[in-house]
Amino acid sequence: MVTSIDVFAKARENERIAQMNAAREIGAMPYFHVLEGPTLPVVEMEGQARIMLGSNNYLGLTGDERVKQGARDALERYGTGITGSRFLNGTLDLHLQLERELAEWLGTEAALVFTTGHQANVGALGTILAPGDTVIADSGDHASIMDGVILSRAKLRAFRHNRIDRLEHALQRAVEDGGGVLVVVDGVFSTEGDVAPLPEICDLCQRYGARLMVDEAHALGVLGARGAGTCELLGVEDRVDLRMATFSKSLASCGGVIAGPMDVVEFLRIQARPFIFTASGVPAAVGAALAAVRICRSDEGPALFGRVLDNARYLHGGLRELGFRVVPPTRLADGTELITPVVPVLVGDDWKAAFLWKALYEAGVFVNVMIHPAVPPGGALLRTSVMASHDRATLDRALAAFAAVKRAFEAEHGPLPAGE
Numbered sequence: 001m002v003t004s005i006d007v008f009a010k011a012r013e014n015e016r017i018a019q020m021n022a023a024r025e026i027g028a029m030p031y032f033h034v035l036e037g038p039t040l041p042v043v044e045m046e047g048q049a050r051i052m053l054g055s056n057n058y059l060g061l062t063g064d065e066r067v068k069q070g071a072r073d074a075l076e077r078y079g080t081g082i083t084g085s086r087f088l089n090g091t092l093d094l095h096l097q098l099e100r101e102l103a104e105w106l107g108t109e110a111a112l113v114f115t116t117g118h119q120a121n122v123g124a125l126g127t128i129l130a131p132g133d134t135v136i137a138d139s140g141d142h143a144s145i146m147d148g149v150i151l152s153r154a155k156l157r158a159f160r161h162n163r164i165d166r167l168e169h170a171l172q173r174a175v176e177d178g179g180g181v182l183v184v185v186d187g188v189f190s191t192e193g194d195v196a197p198l199p200e201i202c203d204l205c206q207r208y209g210a211r212l213m214v215d216e217a218h219a220l221g222v223l224g225a226r227g228a229g230t231c232e233l234l235g236v237e238d239r240v241d242l243r244m245a246t247f248s249k250s251l252a253s254c255g256g257v258i259a260g261p262m263d264v265v266e267f268l269r270i271q272a273r274p275f276i277f278t279a280s281g282v283p284a285a286v287g288a289a290l291a292a293v294r295i296c297r298s299d300e301g302p303a304l305f306g307r308v309l310d311n312a313r314y315l316h317g318g319l320r321e322l323g324f325r326v327v328p329p330t331r332l333a334d335g336t337e338l339i340t341p342v343v344p345v346l347v348g349d350d351w352k353a354a355f356l357w358k359a360l361y362e363a364g365v366f367v368n369v370m371i372h373p374a375v376p377p378g379g380a381l382l383r384t385s386v387m388a389s390h391d392r393a394t395l396d397r398a399l400a401a402f403a404a405v406k407r408a409f410e411a412e413h414g415p416l417p418a419g420e
């Protein structure tokens with residue numbers, strides 16, 4: 001017997017492919033544009049200088065001479081790649097040094113370096129959880145968290161984004177599931193840029209006996225006096241069981257880390273499939289991340305964290321004044337308002353977002369576009385993000401482009417969503 005179903009049919013009949021082709025035809029395809037130089041505040045992209053408001057290079061360290069030197073030194077000493085798994089022939093003293101310094105920075109017993117942040121989440125969740133356990137995740141959590149849950153085959157209970165009452169409801173239900181319970185949230189949410197209410201989440205986890213893991217991808221090197229992330233800023237470092245972070249944002253490199261108790265980290269070291277069955281991070285990436293960690297932990301760190309947050313406030317305020325709908329700041333317990341380097345502009349309609357992207361791109365500003373399924377239907381947004389190294393003149397030029405694009409767009413298509 002021969003099957004009549006071609007597994008490749010999905011590739012030919014895919015709705016997203018049709019959507020992308022339609023966008024490409026009218027020049028409004030916002031993805032896969034090509035950089036022709038380093039990720040700096042202004043980049044060369046497809047033959048033109050464009051203000052980069054779409055990177056996660058929050059501290060601007062990808063162009064820092066010391067970080068580049070860290071990469072060069074590692075490349076010279078160890079070569080281009082290690083051609084093997086951390087488990088076998090792929091562990092360098094550089095990986096172990098980075099693990100020690102990350103654990104010291106985060107104040108945890110131990111840390112484990114993965115090749116990417118995605119693998120860190122998949123490895124941790126896929127290994128710690130098992131069928132019979134329950135994982136409770138915020139609906140705004142990063143896709144890599146969801147991938148880890150899928151690998152684990154634990155029961156997923158998702159709760160509505162940042163809704164503590166929904167989390168409590170999920171915890172009540174999860175206790176009846178009969179297995180262990182892990183709550184996992186982003187510290188700073190990657191799309192909305194808002195912050196998880198960690199003290200309240202810790203209280204609930206304690207009340208229901210659940211463990212808590214926080215993904216600090218967008219908060220490491222940004223939040224807290226030491227730059228150790230949301231857990232530090234909100235004073236819950238010793239109440240959170242596991243912390244994940246990536247090197248692909250503030251640390252200007254590529255890689256990921258899980259930090260927590262020694263026994264759990266050692267368990268991951270010998271059991272996590274996405275750690276064992278892949279090649280270890282290349283020397284240049286590890287050397288760059290280590291140099292960036294050292295800058296964050298030096299006297300220079302706080303000024304850098306302050307600068308990126310100042311820029312975020314400036315861009316957020318400017319966009320709000322222009323009448324764009326922005327995500328409101330997170331109000332902290334002491335009454336201060338926090339705006340993280342992720343500053344989304346809410347648009348609503350997918351096509352409107354693509355047209356705005358095109359107009360901004362042509363005006364010399366690059367932003368990221370998030371459409372369904374990355375966001376809920378009707379929740380399309382332009383995800384802008386700043387670096388510590390953006391100067392005010394550059395941000396002002398970007399805001400002027402936003403103003404001109406908004407005027408022209410609204411004259412033709414009617415008003416965009418406004419307010420917070």
Ligand SMILES: Cc1ncc(COP(=O)(O)O)c(C=O)c1O
Pocket residue numbers: 116117118119121142144186189190215217218246247248254255256
């Ligand atoms: C919240 C969050 N977690 C994890 C990741 C994955 O990190 P990496 O890019 O290092 O694979 C990302 C990256 O986009 C992220 O935004």
